[in-house]
Amino acid sequence: MLNQFLLLGAALFCIGVYGVLARRNAVMVLMSIELILNAVNINLITFGAYHGDIVGAVFALFVIAVAAAEVGVGLAIVLIIYRNRHSVDFDDVDAMRG
Amino acid sequence: MIAQNIFFYLLAALIVGSALAVVTTRNVVRSALYLVVVFAGVVGQYLLLAAEFVAVTQILVYIGAIMVLMLFGIMLTRARIGRDVQLTHDHWWIGLVTAVALVVVMGYALIDKFGDDALPRDTRIETVAGSNSATVSDALFSQFLIPFEVVSVLLLAALVGAIVLARKDRA
Numbered sequence: 001m002l003n004q005f006l007l008l009g010a011a012l013f014c015i016g017v018y019g020v021l022a023r024r025n026a027v028m029v030l031m032s033i034e035l036i037l038n039a040v041n042i043n044l045i046t047f048g049a050y051h052g053d054i055v056g057a058v059f060a061l062f063v064i065a066v067a068a069a070e071v072g073v074g075l076a077i078v079l080i081i082y083r084n085r086h087s088v089d090f091d092d093v094d095a096m097r098g
Numbered sequence: 099m100i101a102q103n104i105f106f107y108l109l110a111a112l113i114v115g116s117a118l119a120v121v122t123t124r125n126v127v128r129s130a131l132y133l134v135v136v137f138a139g140v141v142g143q144y145l146l147l148a149a150e151f152v153a154v155t156q157i158l159v160y161i162g163a164i165m166v167l168m169l170f171g172i173m174l175t176r177a178r179i180g181r182d183v184q185l186t187h188d189h190w191w192i193g194l195v196t197a198v199a200l201v202v203v204m205g206y207a208l209i210d211k212f213g214d215d216a217l218p219r220d221t222r223i224e225t226v227a228g229s230n231s232a233t234v235s236d237a238l239f240s241q242f243l244i245p246f247e248v249v250s251v252l253l254l255a256a257l258v259g260a261i262v263l264a265r266k267d268r269a
Contacts, residue, residue: 001103001217005143006208008110012117012136014201019121021193027171028126031133034164035117038140041152049147050217054237057149061234062242064152064159065249069256071164075171076263082175 005046012039026078026088030071037067102146109146113139126172130165137161147217150230 012035019032041060048056082088116135123129137160144153225233238246 001106002215003208003212004106004110005147005217006212007205008113008143010201010204010208011114014197014204015114015117015121017200018193018197021196022190023121025126027168027175028121028129030171031120031129031168034133034160035120035136038136038160041156042140042143045144045147045149045152046217048149050215052218054233057152057230057234058237058242060149060152061155061238062245062249064155065253068159068164069253071167072256072260073263075167076260078171079174079264088175 002046002050005042009039009042009046012036012042024089024091026081026090027075029090030074030078033074034067034071037063105142106146109139109142113143127169130168130172133168134161134165137165148230151234 016032016035016039019035020029023029023032041063044056044060044063046056048054048060078088081093085092113136116132116139119132120129120136123132137156141153141156141161144150144156
């Protein structure tokens with residue numbers, strides 16, 4: 001049973017990685033990052049239940065708090081990009097490309 | 099254990115299906131709503147693992163706050179909603195190869211190491227007053243007090259930073 005939870009976390013992580021790499025819209029990239037963070041949380045809580053320790057749940061709470069902060073600042077940055085370029089397409093954000 | 103297995107597989111199918119819909123659908127708003135379904139499924143998994151406090155926190159913070167923020171972001175960035183919108187790069191197959199390779203490597207490592215282990219039948223967590231929230235708060239305010247305060251400062255910094263970044267320039 002432990003393995004199934006961990007494999008679910010791994011699958012969700014990889015779906016999030018695909019979303020970050022393949023999506024063009026900035027908000028969609030942020031949503032894929034949330035998928036990755038949820039996969040990590042599943043992993044933490046599974047190991048917390050496996051070892052009989054509450055540390056897994058406490059760490060997952062910290063991950064949730066950090067994710068909330070990151071989404072706030074990330075969306076503020078996306079709003080600035082939109083305000084300057086009137087598009088949130090990541091393919092257009094290539095000013096630093098060589 | 100049978101009921102836990104059945105519900106685990108039902109919720110896992112829901113989670114994986116909705117996550118795939120999040121990263122492949124053409125409509126941004128539908129992607130956000132599928133993400134809400136993913137979060138709800140993950141809440142069910144937390145309840146299966148007897149982590150009630152984190153499950154309720156996930157509902158409040160992720161579904162209640164972060165998803166609302168995402169939807170506001172979709173609205174404020176005037177995301178084009180329609181059928182002919184290109185939402186995936188031209189080189190999306192690189193992402194697919196990376197993700198598949200990653201899941202194969204991780205899956206092999208997990209099955210190799212944890213193939214035979216099983217979750218204990220009853221949770222062995224030393225509970226305080228028999229309540230999960232009391233145990234979490236006991237650990238949070240005694241053993242993890244410093245990270246707790248640091249996270250508070252982090253949230254304050256993120257709040258101030260987001261406001262400063264997103265306000266209109268007065269110059």
